[in-house]
Amino acid sequence: MAERPEDLNLPNAVITRIIKEALPDGVNVSKEARRAISQAASVFVLYATSCANNFAMKAKRKTLNAGDVLAAMEEMEFERFLEPLRDALEVYKKDQRGRKEVSEQKRRDKERKADSENDKSREEEEEEEEEEQQRMEEEPEEEAEEEEDDN
Amino acid sequence: MSQTNSGKHSQASEAKKAISLPISRVRLIMKSSPDVSSINQDALFLTTKATELFVQHLALTSFNNRSQTEANTLNYSDLAKTAEESDTFHFLTDILPKKILAQDYLKSLEQMQDEDSDF
Numbered sequence: 001m002a003e004r005p006e007d008l009n010l011p012n013a014v015i016t017r018i019i020k021e022a023l024p025d026g027v028n029v030s031k032e033a034r035r036a037i038s039q040a041a042s043v044f045v046l047y048a049t050s051c052a053n054n055f056a057m058k059a060k061r062k063t064l065n066a067g068d069v070l071a072a073m074e075e076m077e078f079e080r081f082l083e084p085l086r087d088a089l090e091v092y093k094k095d096q097r098g099r100k101e102v103s104e105q106k107r108r109d110k111e112r113k114a115d116s117e118n119d120k121s122r123e124e125e126e127e128e129e130e131e132e133q134q135r136m137e138e139e140p141e142e143e144a145e146e147e148e149d150d151n
Numbered sequence: 152m153s154q155t156n157s158g159k160h161s162q163a164s165e166a167k168k169a170i171s172l173p174i175s176r177v178r179l180i181m182k183s184s185p186d187v188s189s190i191n192q193d194a195l196f197l198t199t200k201a202t203e204l205f206v207q208h209l210a211l212t213s214f215n216n217r218s219q220t221e222a223n224t225l226n227y228s229d230l231a232k233t234a235e236e237s238d239t240f241h242f243l244t245d246i247l248p249k250k251i252l253a254q255d256y257l258k259s260l261e262q263m264q265d266e267d268s269d270f
Binding site for chain 2: 007008010011014015017018019021022023024026027028029030032033036037039040041042043044045046047048049050052053057062063064065066068069070073076077078080081084085088089091092093096
């Protein structure tokens with residue numbers, strides 16, 4: 001998959017917002033500084049990924065997991081990130097479980113709805129057949145074919 | 152911000168507010184790293200969140216260490232200074248080099264040529 005250089009950059013607007021929120025009110029940030037921080041952030045991702053991957057490989061795993069990332073943070077001497085990261089992860093996991101339950105519930109509701117619609121349409125067909133039968137009794141020369149559902 | 156959300160809903164919006172950077176973009180960068188085959192969802196989230204914490208930390212540290220203390224601006228030179236002087240940010244020295252004036256660079260070039268005069 002070919003990646004253009006800009007694809008490996010993070011969106012400027014978001015980076016700028018994060019910077020502004022971290023600094024005291026009224027502090028300006030030069031355009032050059034903003035760009036440099038954005039590039040530094042991309043390098044950080046690469047460095048963290050490479051470091052985390054080492055831990056995964058050591059454990060003979062092919063998939064990077066949360067523990068690998070946390071271990072990488074410690075290795076890179078960003079221990080101050082560990083607690084906020086763990087807290088954020090807990091909230092994230094709870095949210096993911098909640099979303100999963102909601103989507104499974106929706107799926108079940110859909111199936112139930114589809115079943116009840118099938119029942120409804122069968123009822124309507126049976127009503128139509130009854131009406132047809134009545135008409136046929138009034139006009140006996142017509143021979144109608146009755147369709148009956150097997151269900 | 153509404154206070155009338157049910158507990159579950161406000162928790163979901165809390166998690167949504169937890170990160171602003173797009174996970175998909177972070178994933179793209181991570182995948183460009185050699186030897187990485189797959190990344191689990193939690194690891195992806197953590198890396199994204201860590202990157203945000205990193206941006207905050209770099210910005211604030213650089214601002215606090217700025218050479219022009221009277222200035223109320225964060226400049227590129229503050230970042231380069233931090234990369235050079237701090238252990239944790241030292242990995243950034245290649246992409247945040249200190250800048251020198253062109254004339255100073257030319258001068259040092261001349262000096263090097265003089266030293267290699269038997270070339």
